[in-house]
Amino acid sequence: MLTVTELIGGYTREMPVLKNLTFEVARGELFGILGPNGSGKTTLLQMMSGILPYHSGEIMLKGKRLQDYRTKELARVIAVLPQHSTQAFSYTVKETVSLGRYAHQKGLLQSWSTEDEEVVQKVMKQTGVTQFQHISFEQLSGGEKQRVLLAQSLAQEPEILFLDEPTNHLDLSYQKELLDLMKRWTKKKDLTVISIFHDLNLASLYCDRLLLLDKGKIQINDKPNEVLKRERIQAIYQTEIENRPHPNLPKPQLFIVPAHLAEEQEALVINEQYLEVTDKWLVLKLPIPLKTLSSGVTGTENGWYKTFVNCHAKLTYDCKNPRKEMIGYLSSEGFNPSETVGMITDVDVQTVTACFYEEDNISTFIVVTAGKGDVVDTSRVVPSIHTWVFVNGCLSEGVFIQGLITATEAKVKALHDCGAETNTPSTEASKDSILIAASQRGTNIRHGESMASLDKLVGTGVYECTLLAMKNSGWKDG
Secondary structure (H helix, E strand, O other), rough: OOOEEEEEOOOOOOOOOOOOEEEEEEEOEEEEEEOOOOOOOHHHHHOOOOOOOEEEEEEEOOOHHHHHOOOHHHHHHHHOOOOOOOOOOOOOOHHHHHHHHHHHHOOOOOOOOOOHHHHHHHHHHOEEEEEEOOOOOHHHHHHHHHHHHHHHHHHOOEEEEEOOOOOOOOOHHHHHHHHHHHHHHHOOOOOOEEOOOOOOHHHHHHEEEEEEOOOOEEEEEEEEHOOOOHHHHHHHHHOOEEEEEEOOOEEEEEEEOOOHHHOOOOOOOOHHEEEOOOOOOEEEEEEEEEEEEEOOEEOOOOEEEEEEEEEEEOOOOOOOOOHHHHHHHHHHOOHHHEEEEEEEOOOOHHHHHEEEEEOOEEEEEEEEEEEEOOOOOOOOHHHHHHHHEEEOOEEEEHHHHHHHHHHHHHHHHHHHOOOOOOOOOOHHHHOEEEEEEOOOOOOEEOHHHHHHHHHHHHHHHHHHOOOOOOOEEEEEHH
């Protein structure tokens, strides 16, 4: 649809903004242009849309050189939604949108047709500005003006739509609506959309491909997963970020890391001083939230929690809706459910085992309850084990997963070594739960020796604590 070959342009030939750019954009593609301020994004957009001339190279549009298009002919192929726009005259919203039909009007009188009216009404409805059609454009807010100008661009019925930061001034709902509309039109109408983005996460979610510019040169032109690598973005944007996958889509999302966090973070060692044990619960309450991966009743998602509760359930406990009941229980007892991981156990929590382990500047606090309790919803006694692993350190996602694996293997080994092999807790413990939580402060534990040291601590700690917890509860096999 559009081909750029060895493009050089901007400022002077001796000091160009864009330096030898070559890439293609296919029909029906949503193509994003990224880069820090001054990288040449807007200059490139203006050259591709015919607004700015270029020094050398070539831009081909539908197999024809861009400079060979007549003005009205080009307006039937491309439309441009700029970042900022002003009007010399006071037009109503409908009149502003209607200007987009200029390229399709024929003859000396440029008469307004039924088709023109239908297109204008359709695009105003699609962009949510129909209710403003008789109001002056200048009376609108910045976000409303942006939607009107988008309607004007769509009224041209272009084959290529150029957008310069299209979500500027728009609130979240309209950002989503606008980009959903663009994505829908690329699929249903084969519209090609080429857009500049400052919001890298939106670009990742909606674009088929991303072109990353830096200092007028292409750094990479590929799919979002390849472009938005942590190390690359940090180097080009000169800021610390973290990269995580979107929870529902195979798309990367980037998070900036404020510089003040490192300065404000005080040393914290998670140990027995924060643990409270009563006849009705086991609680570990901390002054800061921990990054947590849990199989609890509440707080089951990967999130940040500062309170951890394991409640003892009586035989009469009815668990038809355990999550709802746990949230109600936590609230009634003064805990904030949004900050709390809640678990339920039929084991006497006063038989808990809690041990602190430390080696090579890495430390863990292991808490285990184990035994044969009342059981919540059946008359048959089913043993259960609840394992908490707290790490004083900063863990990567992979280390979190490895920690769960190691803790589970250690628990199974403890069961095996005490004679539990078949038809026993290791095979029947459907009410077991586990969590691993980290302060995300101090030693970075991502791979290599630090990961091996943590693996050793977790394995040893869970194994020993599980055996001791079983002994404390009077749990004997058979």
